[in-house]
Amino acid sequence: MNDHRLFTILDLAGTFAFAISGAVAAKQRNLDLFGIVVIAYSVACGGGIVRDLCIGAIPPAGLANWRYLMVALVAVLVTLGAYSQVQRLNQPVLLFDAVGLGLFAVSGAQKALLYGHNAEVAILLGTTTAVGGGVIRDVLLTRVPVILQREIYASAALAGAVIEVGARTLGWATDWSPWLAMAVCIGLRYLSLQYHWHLPTYADSRIEKEPPVQ
Amino acid sequence: MNDHRLFTILDLAGTFAFAISGAVAAKQRNLDLFGIVVIAYSVACGGGIVRDLCIGAIPPAGLANWRYLMVALVAVLVTLGAYSQVQRLNQPVLLFDAVGLGLFAVSGAQKALLYGHNAEVAILLGTTTAVGGGVIRDVLLTRVPVILQREIYASAALAGAVIEVGARTLGWATDWSPWLAMAVCIGLRYLSLQYHWHLPTYADSRIEKEPPVQ
Amino acid sequence: MNDHRLFTILDLAGTFAFAISGAVAAKQRNLDLFGIVVIAYSVACGGGIVRDLCIGAIPPAGLANWRYLMVALVAVLVTLGAYSQVQRLNQPVLLFDAVGLGLFAVSGAQKALLYGHNAEVAILLGTTTAVGGGVIRDVLLTRVPVILQREIYASAALAGAVIEVGARTLGWATDWSPWLAMAVCIGLRYLSLQYHWHLPTYADSRIEKEPPVQ
Numbered sequence: 001m002n003d004h005r006l007f008t009i010l011d012l013a014g015t016f017a018f019a020i021s022g023a024v025a026a027k028q029r030n031l032d033l034f035g036i037v038v039i040a041y042s043v044a045c046g047g048g049i050v051r052d053l054c055i056g057a058i059p060p061a062g063l064a065n066w067r068y069l070m071v072a073l074v075a076v077l078v079t080l081g082a083y084s085q086v087q088r089l090n091q092p093v094l095l096f097d098a099v100g101l102g103l104f105a106v107s108g109a110q111k112a113l114l115y116g117h118n119a120e121v122a123i124l125l126g127t128t129t130a131v132g133g134g135v136i137r138d139v140l141l142t143r144v145p146v147i148l149q150r151e152i153y154a155s156a157a158l159a160g161a162v163i164e165v166g167a168r169t170l171g172w173a174t175d176w177s178p179w180l181a182m183a184v185c186i187g188l189r190y191l192s193l194q195y196h197w198h199l200p201t202y203a204d205s206r207i208e209k210e211p212p213v214q
Numbered sequence: 215m216n217d218h219r220l221f222t223i224l225d226l227a228g229t230f231a232f233a234i235s236g237a238v239a240a241k242q243r244n245l246d247l248f249g250i251v252v253i254a255y256s257v258a259c260g261g262g263i264v265r266d267l268c269i270g271a272i273p274p275a276g277l278a279n280w281r282y283l284m285v286a287l288v289a290v291l292v293t294l295g296a297y298s299q300v301q302r303l304n305q306p307v308l309l310f311d312a313v314g315l316g317l318f319a320v321s322g323a324q325k326a327l328l329y330g331h332n333a334e335v336a337i338l339l340g341t342t343t344a345v346g347g348g349v350i351r352d353v354l355l356t357r358v359p360v361i362l363q364r365e366i367y368a369s370a371a372l373a374g375a376v377i378e379v380g381a382r383t384l385g386w387a388t389d390w391s392p393w394l395a396m397a398v399c400i401g402l403r404y405l406s407l408q409y410h411w412h413l414p415t416y417a418d419s420r421i422e423k424e425p426p427v428q
Numbered sequence: 429m430n431d432h433r434l435f436t437i438l439d440l441a442g443t444f445a446f447a448i449s450g451a452v453a454a455k456q457r458n459l460d461l462f463g464i465v466v467i468a469y470s471v472a473c474g475g476g477i478v479r480d481l482c483i484g485a486i487p488p489a490g491l492a493n494w495r496y497l498m499v500a501l502v503a504v505l506v507t508l509g510a511y512s513q514v515q516r517l518n519q520p521v522l523l524f525d526a527v528g529l530g531l532f533a534v535s536g537a538q539k540a541l542l543y544g545h546n547a548e549v550a551i552l553l554g555t556t557t558a559v560g561g562g563v564i565r566d567v568l569l570t571r572v573p574v575i576l577q578r579e580i581y582a583s584a585a586l587a588g589a590v591i592e593v594g595a596r597t598l599g600w601a602t603d604w605s606p607w608l609a610m611a612v613c614i615g616l617r618y619l620s621l622q623y624h625w626h627l628p629t630y631a632d633s634r635i636e637k638e639p640p641v642q
Contacts, residue, residue, distance in 0.1 A: 031362060032412055034369040038345075038361055049268070054477070056486040058270040063335045121491045131466075135568070140349070140359055145568055147466055148459060155462040199460035245576060246626050248583040252559075252575055263482070272484040277549045354563070354573055 006178065007110045011048070011061075014103030015068050018133045019044035019075030021096040024086065025137055027079065036080070039140060041072040044100075047132025051108050051125045055115045094193055097134055097146075101153075102185035105130040105160035106178050110168075119169045126161030127154065130185075152192035155199060160185030220392065221324045225262070225275070226285050228317030232347045233258035233289030235310040238300060239351055241293065250294070253354060255286040258314075261346025265322050265339045269329045308407055311348055311360075315367075316399035319344040319374035320392050324382075333383045340375030341368065344399075366406035374399030434606065435538045439476070439489075442531030443496050446561045447472035447503030449524040452514060453565055455507065464508070467568060469500040472528075475560025479536050479553045483543045522621055525562055525574075529581070530613035533558040533588035534606050538596075547597045554589030555582060558613075580620035588613030 022043030026036040045062030052060035062068045079086055108129025112122040131147065131154050138145040146153050163181035167173040191197060236257030240250040259276030266274035276282045293300055322343025326336040345361065345368050352359040360367050377395035381387040405411060450471030454464040473490030480488035490496045507514055536557025540550040559575065559582050566573040574581050591609035595601040619625060 029362065032366075034366070034372070035361055038368045053267055053481055054487055054491060059268055059331055059335050063268060063338050064332065066334050069334065069338070117487055118492065120494050120497065121487050124491050124497070139353060139567060140361060142358060142362075144570060147463055147568060148457065148570075152460075152462070154466045158462070199462055243576065246580075248580070248586070249575055252582045267481055273482055273545055273549050277482060277552050278546065280548050283548065283552070353567060354575060356570075356572060356576075 007107055007114065010103050010107040010110075010178070010182075012067060012071050014100045014107055015044040015048075015062075015071045016075050017096045017100035017103060018047075019072040020079055020086070021100060022133070022137050023076045023079035024096070025141060025143075027083070029141055037073065037076050039137060040076050040079075041069065042140060043133040043137040044068065044072045044075070045133075046136040047104055047129040048108065050132050051111065051129045054125055054128075055112050055117055055121070057111070057115060095190070098156075098186050098189040098193070100133065101130045101157050101189055102160055102182040104133070105157040105185050106164045106181045109161040109164045110178070113165065113168060119165050122165045123158070123161045126164065127157045130157035130160070151196065151198055152188055156185045156188035156192070159188060221321055221328065224317050224321040224324075224392070224396075226281060228314045228321055229258040229262075229276075229282050229285045230289050231310045231314035231317060232261075233286040234293055234300070235314060236347070236351050237290045237293035238310070239355060239357075241297065243355055247294075251287065251290050253351060254290050254293075255283065256354060257347040257351040258282065258286045258289070259347075260350040261318060261343040262322065264346050265325065265343045268339055268342075269326050269331055269335070271325070271329060309404070312370075312400050312403040312407070314347065315344045315371050315403055316374055316396040318347070319371040319399050320378045320395045323375040323378045324392070327379065327382060333379050336379045337372070337375045340378065341371045344371035344374070365410065365412055366402055370399045370402035370406070373402060435535055435542065438531050438535040438538075438606070438610075440495060440499050442528045442535055443472040443476075443490075443499045444503050445524045445528035445531060446475075447500040448507055448514070449528060450561070450565050451504045451507035452524070453569060453571075455511065457569055461508075465501065465504050467565060468504050468507075469497065470568060471561040471565040472496065472500045472503070473561075474564040475532060475557040476536065478560050479539065479557045482553055482556075483540050483545055483549070485539070485543060523618070526584075526614050526617040526621070528561065529558045529585050529617055530588050530610040532561070533585040533613050534592045534609045537589040537592045538606070541593065541596060547593050550593045551586070551589045554592065555585045558585035558588070579624065579626055580616055584613045584616035584620070587616060 019040040022040040023036050025043075026039035031039065045060075045068055048062045048068075049060040052058070052062070105126045107126075109122045109126030111129075112125045113119075117125075134146045134153075137143075160181045163184055164178055167177040167181070233254040236254040237250050239257075240253035245253065259274075259282055262282075263274040263276045266272070266276070319340045321340075323336045323340030325343075326339045327333075331339075348360045348367075351357075374395045377398055378392055381391040381395070447468040450468040451464050453471075454467035459467065473488075473496055476496075477488040477490045480486070480490070533554045535554075537550045537554030540553045541547075545553075562574045562581075565571075588609045591612055592606055595605040595609070
């Protein structure tokens with residue numbers, strides 16, 4: 001199996017999914033064409049750029065490889081051109097965000113391993129690659145960050161990264177192990193949104209009645 | 215022509231302009247002396263530090279070269295000492311921000327090319343150098359980020375970086391091509407503020423009546 | 429004296445203090461278990477990761493060395509398990525934040541010097557290591573950043589870094605000079621909170637009656 005090609009395809013697919021999620025969020029805030037492109041590109045490539053800086057992949061692929069910018073631009077055009085179709089998907093931002101989360105958790109972990117780093121670095125940077133885009137989007141759009149939501153988010157990305165890195169470092173990796181890792185991450189995130197699953201909180205009972213975020 | 219000296223002068227001038235913009239914004243929020251210095255320095259050097267990390271210029275010039283810190287400190291002193299004069303300029307933060315935008319778009323793109331990176335990296339990092347400071351200022355001051363404003367901002371920086379990188383990679387660079395690139399960027403930004411120029415938005419008609427940002 | 433061991437101990441102690449501060453802040457926002465871990469780890473390791481990227485220590489210690497993650501996890505468990513005791517400390521987030529500030533200002537400056545960078549880089553990155561965690565916490569939790577508070581914060585970290593770097597570069601370093609640097613930083617920060625010390629502000633008199641931050 002060609003690891004490098006699989007990694008590239010996953011990374012471009014994640015870029016597309018996150019760019020759609022960023023473009024929809026930016027369009028909902030009524031940004032102009034360029035603002036939409038900037039947000040879509042930041043969401044799509046921000047997490048990967050942080051990962052590449054941390055593993056010493058200079059310059060980061062999101063900047064140096066024209067494919068990432070092209071994919072983000074195509075995602076913006078698709079979002080603007082077919083907005084009514086994109087909107088007809090229920091909660092489109094959340095859906096594409098979940099798909100990007102799973103793809104980036106796996107591809108981010110793979111790239112860190114390819115660069116010779118240990119399992120801990122790969123798990124943490126897989127999670128960072130996955131979570132980074134959404135956090136950047138929410139900080140730039142001055143929204144409540146996804147990490148503060150009650151539903152499962154960072155832990156879904158972590159689960160995907162742990163399965164992928166575990167399979168590889170324990171020698172159990174097969175052609176389908178990356179797909180399993182992605183499916184677990186996307187499934188956890190999407191089901192937690194549908195059924196309002198959430199991890200236990202540790203609030204005092206007197207605080208519990210208050211809204212969890214500002 | 216001595217590229218390196220031109221690059222240094224542009225970079226210090228952009229540092230001064232952004233530091234003034236940061237100091238005025240911090241003073242308007244009634245921060246103490248150190249808060250003003252921290253914000254001014256972050257705005258002035260933040261974008262350049264991100265650029266240097268991405269092109270592998272370690273340690274970043276903004277940290278290692280005492281001139282940048284000195285320039286930011288002088289800008290703070292000028293702002294505090296001559297605040298009534300600085301204020302008499304109409305919208306001083308916006309004016310100095312526009313000048314810094316143009317200077318950094320060009321100097322950031324030049325530095326990426328000097329380090330041997332390709333045209334795409336140079337254009338994206340020129341834009342990042344230019345936009346980064348203002349975004350950091352607005353995130354730290356919990357203001358609506360400039361990228362969310364309706365007026366032309368990121369696209370002005372992009373135009374400046376594209377002209378500079380285009381002139382150099384196509385062999386058309388002359389002594390005045392950096393100045394043209396800067397003038398286009400600063401002019402686009404400043405005129406868009408004066409005349410409320412903006413790129414097309416793609417809002418649904420029912421949303422358009424609402425304010426574009428929170 | 430074994431510099432490297434002292435540096436490691438200081439760094440882990442600062443990690444613990446900042447992780448407690450992050451965990452308490454995240455718990456007060458009613459985040460779930462994973463959200464608390466993510467915030468605690470980001471606060472504890474965010475400043476150090478920025479420092480390591482700037483000095484070329486790839487991969488950053490906070491990612492590659494399992495001790496940092498373990499310390500952050502233990503801090504979360506301590507916070508959740510002994511929350512009533514942690515709460516009984518007056519203003520626990522502020523106290524642990526002050527301790528982390530002092531430890532990181534010194535350990536961050538030491539690491540930059542160990543990597544062969546000059547005094548300016550060491551002072552600026554010591555301050556960044558110290559201030560970074562709190563800024564990241566406040567940006568992620570959408571709170572007013574500590575840098576905007578009236579009390580002494582960044583200047584306390586700067587004082588600690590200047591004393592440590594000054595003692596080393598001037599050849600005055602002794603076994604106790606790092607402890608002096610830390611004590612000055614922690615003392616300045618804590619006393620400024622207790623007695624509402626603050627640096628001069630430069631507001632117009634007509635603005636001074638308004639609240640300093642939004």
